Amino acid sequence: MTNTATTDRPDMIEFRDVHKYYGDYHALRGITATIKAGEFFSLLGPSGCGKTTLLRTIAGFESISSGVVLIDGKNMEGVAANVRPTNMVFQSYAIFPHLSVEENVGFGLRRDPMSKADKAKAVAEALEMVGLKGYGKRAAHALSGGQRQRVALARALILKPKVLLLDEPLSALDKKMREQMQVELIRLQRQVGITFILVTHDQEEALVMSDRIAVMFEGQIAQLADPETLYRRPNSRKVADFIGTMNFMPAKILSENGKVEVEAMGFGRVELDASQVMGSGSGEVSVGLRPETLTILFEGQTATDRESMATVEEVVYYGDMTYYDLRLDGADHPVRISMRNVFGRPVLDIGARTRVAWSPGALVLFR
Amino acid sequence: MKFPILRSYAIIYLLFLYAPIILLPIFAFNDSKIVAFPLSGFTTEWFGQMWADSQLRIAAKNSLTIAVVTATLSTILGIFAARASVRYDWKGKGPIIGLITLPLVLPEMIVAMALLTVLLSMGISLSIWTIILGHVLVCTPFAVVILTAAFQSLDRSLEEAAYDLGESAASTFRLIILPLVMPGILSSFLICFTISIDEFIIANFLGSGQPILSVYIFGNFRFPARVPSMMALGTVLVLLSITLLIIAEYFRRRGIAKTGGKDTGGFL
Ligand SMILES: Nc1ncnc2c1ncn2[C@@H]1O[C@H](COP(=O)(O)OP(=O)(O)OP(=O)(O)O)[C@@H](O)[C@H]1O
Ligand SMILES: [Mg+2]
Numbered sequence: 160m161t162n163t164a165t166t167d168r169p170d171m172i173e174f175r176d177v178h179k180y181y182g183d184y185h186a187l188r189g190i191t192a193t194i195k196a197g198e199f200f201s202l203l204g205p206s207g208c209g210k211t212t213l214l215r216t217i218a219g220f221e222s223i224s225s226g227v228v229l230i231d232g233k234n235m236e237g238v239a240a241n242v243r244p245t246n247m248v249f250q251s252y253a254i255f256p257h258l259s260v261e262e263n264v265g266f267g268l269r270r271d272p273m274s275k276a277d278k279a280k281a282v283a284e285a286l287e288m289v290g291l292k293g294y295g296k297r298a299a300h301a302l303s304g305g306q307r308q309r310v311a312l313a314r315a316l317i318l319k320p321k322v323l324l325l326d327e328p329l330s331a332l333d334k335k336m337r338e339q340m341q342v343e344l345i346r347l348q349r350q351v352g353i354t355f356i357l358v359t360h361d362q363e364e365a366l367v368m369s370d371r372i373a374v375m376f377e378g379q380i381a382q383l384a385d386p387e388t389l390y391r392r393p394n395s396r397k398v399a400d401f402i403g404t405m406n407f408m409p410a411k412i413l414s415e416n417g418k419v420e421v422e423a424m425g426f427g428r429v430e431l432d433a434s435q436v437m438g439s440g441s442g443e444v445s446v447g448l449r450p451e452t453l454t455i456l457f458e459g460q461t462a463t464d465r466e467s468m469a470t471v472e473e474v475v476y477y478g479d480m481t482y483y484d485l486r487l488d489g490a491d492h493p494v495r496i497s498m499r500n501v502f503g504r505p506v507l508d509i510g511a512r513t514r515v516a517w518s519p520g521a522l523v524l525f526r
Numbered sequence: 527m528k529f530p531i532l533r534s535y536a537i538i539y540l541l542f543l544y545a546p547i548i549l550l551p552i553f554a555f556n557d558s559k560i561v562a563f564p565l566s567g568f569t570t571e572w573f574g575q576m577w578a579d580s581q582l583r584i585a586a587k588n589s590l591t592i593a594v595v596t597a598t599l600s601t602i603l604g605i606f607a608a609r610a611s612v613r614y615d616w617k618g619k620g621p622i623i624g625l626i627t628l629p630l631v632l633p634e635m636i637v638a639m640a641l642l643t644v645l646l647s648m649g650i651s652l653s654i655w656t657i658i659l660g661h662v663l664v665c666t667p668f669a670v671v672i673l674t675a676a677f678q679s680l681d682r683s684l685e686e687a688a689y690d691l692g693e694s695a696a697s698t699f700r701l702i703i704l705p706l707v708m709p710g711i712l713s714s715f716l717i718c719f720t721i722s723i724d725e726f727i728i729a730n731f732l733g734s735g736q737p738i739l740s741v742y743i744f745g746n747f748r749f750p751a752r753v754p755s756m757m758a759l760g761t762v763l764v765l766l767s768i769t770l771l772i773i774a775e776y777f778r779r780r781g782i783a784k785t786g787g788k789d790t791g792g793f794l
């Protein structure tokens with residue numbers, strides 16, 4: 160769901176070489192990035208990489224040790240959290256348990272000079288927007304997880320912030336509810352047009368929801384790109400490993416002049432575009448490919464690009480999909496591939512020999 | 527029941543705890559100056575005698591004043607300390623909180639003697655205010671412990687959410703934190719009140735001779751003729767405690783139900 164229109168929007172958030180220390184612990188190590196207005200942006204990374212810390216520096220809950228955070232062009236240094244144009248949806252939702260749903264949602268309007276009737280109307284509208292029409296009088300603690308989530312959203316959005324910050328808002332929900340809320344969040348974001356910044360450690364969630372994603376490791380942004388680029392052209396093995404599954408095969412660089420010619424185990428000689436080459440040249444050389452980029456060829460099918468022979472080593476049947484571990488001829492370990500199951504086509508057995516089709520354009524070279 | 531011994535142990539324990547208290551009203555209504563079985567008839571004379579005792583009324587008024595002021599001050603101090611210890615990090619926090627709560631295990635005798643020495647050498651004359659001072663010292667650690675638990679059970683992000691929604695630190699405290707720790711505040715107040723009202727050592731040491739309930743009761747027990755009316759007083763105090771407890775429990779449960787919290791059973 161890459162939204163190309165966001166690229167030419169103005170900057171909403173800008174980080175310039177942001178560092179954060181907790182005592183001796185270097186939690187943010189030089190974050191430089193910009194987030195566009197109206198963008199659905201995600202911070203993705205493993206536990207402890209600093210996602211929450213970075214989000215909280217935007218909200219103003221965490222001071223930074225050095226660097227600059229700008230919101231809508233304004234330096235946020237010395238600006239307290241309660242006056243920043245941001246609102247937050249907390250991981251625990253932080254619904255005020257002693258207040259009713261409507262008191263929660265209207266909490267931020269307490270200081271607003273608008274009339275009581277206008278406030279009530281705004282609350283009703285916010286509740287309707289998140290699908291909680293008629294729940295206003297309920298006690299906040301008598302809500303399900305998904306409903307609390309919605310109350311938290313309504314409470315934050317009612318103030319029409321420039322930026323909505325969401326810290327793992329879906330992690331406490333079960334799988335079904337999570338998927339439903341993902342769709343609703345996307346819809347909501349499009350509807351209100353507010354910049355959403357989502358923290359998640361779930362790569363699938365980030366891919367589904369975001370216009371752009373910053374992948375973080377150990378206090379640094381490893382790659383910032385749209386979901387498709389992240390998936391197809393991860394800039395390091397680490398990013399590739401974190402997002403989806405990637406198979407790696409050792410390779411040797413034969414020559415490079417614009418294009419790079421490599422000899423990759425199991426694939427033979429391939430010529431790769433400069434855009435497929437990642438890394439500084441200091442790491443070990445390998446090629447990576449996603450599971451769905453290798454296709455088993457059945458009777459009568461021919462490859463449009465390259466074709467190799469392989470032996471089936473493992474079969475995992477998933478109903479709609481089958482995962483195979485295939486050992487390409489000449490390779491010392493198998494690659495995992497995924498095939499959509501099609502009616503009338505057999506699932507291969509372990510030990511079977513098969514032809515596979517692939518394309519050099521789907522490979523990524525890490526070095 | 528798998529362990530008959532444990533069961534009888536529990537029953538004996540409870541009997542030992544409550545049977546003497548049941549004796550209070552029995553003898554309070556017993557028509558005899560001698561506190562002993564067999565009972566000799568029903569009378570309300572002792573209650574009348576108690577009621578007519580003007581010294582006792584002054585003692586009760588003094589003790590109530592001391593207990594209410596002590597409970598209020600201790601709870602307020604407890605709120606400050608608990609909040610500072612739960613929410614903020616500062617240098618020397620461990621030792622300081624440790625020292626604040628140390629009087630929990632410090633013999634009251636020591637507090638009383640030390641305070642008396644200091645007050646006298648400073649030339650401060652003894653009054654119910656010096657008793658209050660001593661009681662606050664003794665009660666505050668309880669308040670700190672109870673309130674620390676209350677503050678700890680508060681999700682930190684609630685406070686941040688209020689702040690995030692535009693409230694100041696002060697209004698966040700008033701609108702969010704205070705209502706949510708109210709059951710803890712109530713517990714703290716009641717515990718401090720109870721400790722203060724029946725405290726004897728400090729009341730005896732730091733008092734100026736003005737009648738104080740605990741000291742007065744103790745003094746009257748020396749005169750056998752006064753014992754039955756003290757039994758009547760005891761009965762009134764028991765009823766008062768039960769009433770207070772019921773009220774407190776009602777508010778505690780209401781607080782928990784209102785916030786949807788889990789009832790952990792304990793009063794604290
Ligand atoms: N107040 C703090 N004091 C000291 N260290 C902290 C503090 N807050 C966070 N850290 C440390 O900073 C690092 C980053 O924390 P952060 O909460 O940002 O991680 P995260 O990426 O959000 O992880 P998770 O997915 O587990 O929430 C962690 O190693 C954490 O232990
Ligand atoms: Mg986090």
